[in-house]
Amino acid sequence: MNTNRPLDELGFPAVVISRLLESDFVSTDDVQNLQPAELGSATGLSLKESAEVVRLVSATSISEPQDVLQIIEDESDIPHIVTFCEAIDTLLGGGIPLRAITEISGTPGIGKTQMCLQVCVSVQVPVSVGGVGGQALFIDTEGSFTSSRIKDMASHAVHHVQSISTDNPDAATFTVESILKGIHYFRCHNYIEVLAVIRHLPTLLQSHPNIRLVVIDSVAFHFRHDFSDNVARTGLLCQMTHSLIQLAGSHNLAVIVTNQMTTKIENSGSSQLVAALGETWGHCPTLRLSLHWQHHIRVATLIKAPHIRTSSVNFQVTVAGIRDISSGSVTQNMAEAQNSKKRKWTSDDS
Amino acid sequence: MSSIAANTWTRNILDRLDINPKVKCRAQKAGYVSAIRILGASQSELQHKLELSEFHIKNLTAAVASYALPKQETAWEMATQIEAKTHLTTGCPCLDVFLSGGVAVGGVTEVSGQSGSGKTQFGLQLALYAQLPRSLGGIAKGVAYICTESQFPVVRLQQMIGHMKLKYPQGPKSYTDNIFVHHVPDMDCLVDCVRYQLPALVSRHNVGLVVVDSVAAAFRVEEDSGEMNRSIPLQAMGYRLHHLAASYGLVVVTLNQVTAAMGTVSLYGIRGDVTPALGLSWANLITTRLMMTRTASYRPAIHGKMQLMHHGPHSSGKNVMEFNSAGSSRKLLAAEYNVSGGVSDISVMISDNKFHIRDKIYDSGAGGDPGCILGIV
Incomplete structure (x- = not known):
């Protein structure tokens, strides 16, 4: 096995190494699968020392490199959380992917929180009807979470699932109550509490192994206003993302963070709307989705994705949640836009 | 705090x-x-x-x-908590339905509109309804009213109190004892007031509603010093208000002016030629934004029907309430962040001070008393 390493590479104290080598424990393989007590009696090390050896050896065992074919097979298995808006699902290659961090940014009122609430509901769609069948964790920094809104979306989702699979036993257990009970909520009043929740996540995920989605709405709020020092802020953000991406991989989670927009003034003097928190943060999320208005239509644009071409789609926010714009209203709106153009031209002519 | x-x-x-x-x-x-x-x-x-x-x-x-670690709960526990008071009534049944219960406790609600659209009327009315007992939709708490624009309209308040006493005889004996008015002249004073004076006042006098009338006036005075210079104190103040609202369970209402919409980029998806003032950095800090516009219609007193026009069954979340009534009507266009999720319109009326109007429209189911924002018939 290529995970085998000589024990003296692991940085034990010289006394321990010499004891181990004396008893002919040369490589990590020799120590693997041993209890500390067994190792202690074999080598004469104290129980504490041998426990440290066993722990370190198991921690440093390196996994075998995978070949690309294996990775492709694994990746095609990654489930996606549907958003109930087909256009956005297609844009994201099937929905919000698990094992990744997705950033949703946009101007106030565009529907970032609505999108998060929608995903909290749709992550619970049973596996038998093509869902993920997990639970959600919502970290609320702005206080914009409303349970009545969740209820609206949940009842529509339940209705939809029951209408497509009437005789499915899973669909019967998918109720508004089960959806509401499957959303765990933290209200964080400052960034310390956000950090505390993220540090607490491993424990929480052990007690609630069904959680498949972690939402931070919004990551920008406290980090933009509680800090005077941008370097310290970036450091904390990177550290936070690091632990989030690790958890996302090991526990099969989707992570959604929302971000605010800010105006970036370029050297030429022109200004541009960009997501807040700076350039370094921009590298942290795996996918970046930007929401904005265009002629009174909500538009979602994918601005960073490792595997999908970036493009834009239209969507709308309804009482039921995030939905596609039906083709009728799109054409109507396009006609509206054309009309306004026409009006402009005519006014120019006159 | x-x-x-x-x-x-x-x-x-x-x-x-x-x-x-x-x-x-x-x-x-x-x-x-x-x-x-x-x-x-x-x-x-x-x-x-x-x-x-x-x-x-x-x-x-x-x-x-x-x-x-903050408190952990599930959405089910939140939804089934009944003792928690989540909304303060606006005093207008239609508006309450529109806002799904009234102005939210916690978070910052902004009301913006052109001059004369009725922002201050809205603020004053909330200041009175906040003092009503919980059974009547109030929060039975005092009010901090921060004025930056002009003198606090005492005369108007007295008129409204007269009607409140008629309408709710079981309300508090004195409304004015629980309204703490503070005039601040400029940006720095407003920031200091929110940072130092307001927390002390809130904890000492059982204040439940904070009205800032208006944020824009204090900050727009500084316009010549550049947008960058004002955005930092503005954000700091908004963040403080959020903290106060969350930790004391306050209703925070800030009034804002409007500015002409420039350029083709629509930031907030609001139709019309004006957008709320103070820009994106302030907008990011608001939980719910209401936009008031005045429709300059003056119609004779007709008891019309409430027309609730759904564009599709809750499809776009857009309900327009129209009304015919006496007085100049004001249209409240709401770009609501939180509850309905869509841009939706509602029309309400702010009646003028003439008392005789009362007899004419008081019989309507929606109810209404002069001197208040009315949900109309």
């Missing part, structure tokens, strides 16, 4: 943690004693500074994390 909160995170918490004394001692020696220091440090930094193994550090951070 901020000083209390700051204390929680910066004071020595090691003695409250259930961890190995050795770890405690090392942390004490290295100066990592507060939640802010320990949670703000990375795993490797702690390992290096405390000279402890990964295992001990993990224990330490887990203990601190569970100490600093």
Whole structure:
């Protein structure tokens, strides 16, 4: 096995190494699968020392490199959380992917929180009807979470699932109550509490192994206003993302963070709307989705994705949640836009 | 409140943690004693500074994390809590339905509109309804009213109080005793007021509603000093208001002016030629934004029907309420962030001060008394 390493590479104290080598424990393989007590009696090390050896050896065992074919097979298995808006699902290659961090940014009122609430509901769609069948964790920094809104979306989702699979036993257990009970909520009043929740996540995920989605709405709020020092802020953000991406991989989670927009003034003097928190943060999320208005239509644009071409789609926010714009209203709106153009031209002519 | 909160995170918490004394001692020696220091440090930094193994550090951070952890609940528990008061009535049944219960407790609600669209009327009316007992939709608490634009309209308030007393005889005896008015002339005073005076007032006098009339006036005076200079105190103030609202369960209403919409980029999806003033940095801090516009229609007193026009069955979340009534009507266009999720319109009427109107429209089911924002027929 290529995970085998000589024990003296692991940085034990010289006394321990010499004891181990004396008893002919040369490589990590020799120590693997041993209890500390067994190792202690074999080598004469104290129980504490041998426990440290066993722990370190198991921690440093390196996994075998995978070949690309294996990775492709694994990746095609990654489930996606549907958003109930087909256009956005297609844009994201099937929905919000698990094992990744997705950033949703946009101007106030565009529907970032609505999108998060929608995903909290749709992550619970049973596996038998093509869902993920997990639970959600919502970290609320702005206080914009409303349970009545969740209820609206949940009842529509339940209705939809029951209408497509009437005789499915899973669909019967998918109720508004089960959806509401499957959303765990933290209200964080400052960034310390956000950090505390993220540090607490491993424990929480052990007690609630069904959680498949972690939402931070919004990551920008406290980090933009509680800090005077941008370097310290970036450091904390990177550290936070690091632990989030690790958890996302090991526990099969989707992570959604929302971000605010800010105006970036370029050297030429022109200004541009960009997501807040700076350039370094921009590298942290795996996918970046930007929401904005265009002629009174909500538009979602994918601005960073490792595997999908970036493009834009239209969507709308309804009482039921995030939905596609039906083709009728799109054409109507396009006609509206054309009309306004026409009006402009005519006014120019006159 | 901020000083209390700051204390929680910066004071020595090691003695409250259930961890190995050795770890405690090392942390004490290295100066990592507060939640802010320990949670703000990375795993490797702690390992290096405390000279402890990964295992001990993990224990330490887990203990601190569970100490600093906010309350965990499920959406089901939140939805079934009945004792929690989540909304303050606006005094207008139609508006309450429109806002799904009224103005939300916690968070910052902004009302913006052109001059004369009725922002101050809205603020005054809330100031009175906040003092009503809970059974009548109020929150039975005092009001802090911060004026930056002009003198506090005492005469108008007295008119409204007269009607409140007629309408709600069981309401408080004196409305004016519980309204704390503060005039601030400029940006710096407003920021100081929110930072130092307001927390003290809120904790001492059982204040439940804060009205800032208006934010824009104080900050737009500074316009010549550049947008950058004002955005930092503006954001700091908004953030403070959020904190206050969350920690004391306040209703915070800020009034804002409007500015002409320039350029083709529509930031907020609001139709029309004006957008709320103060820009994106302020908009990011608002939980709910209401936009008031005045429709300059004056019609004879007709009892029309409430027309609730759904464009599709709740499809776009857009309900337009139209009305025919006496008085100049004002249209409240709401770009609601929170509840309905869509841009939706509602029309309400602010009746003028003439008392005789009351007899004409009082019989309508929607109800209404002159001098108040009315949900119309």
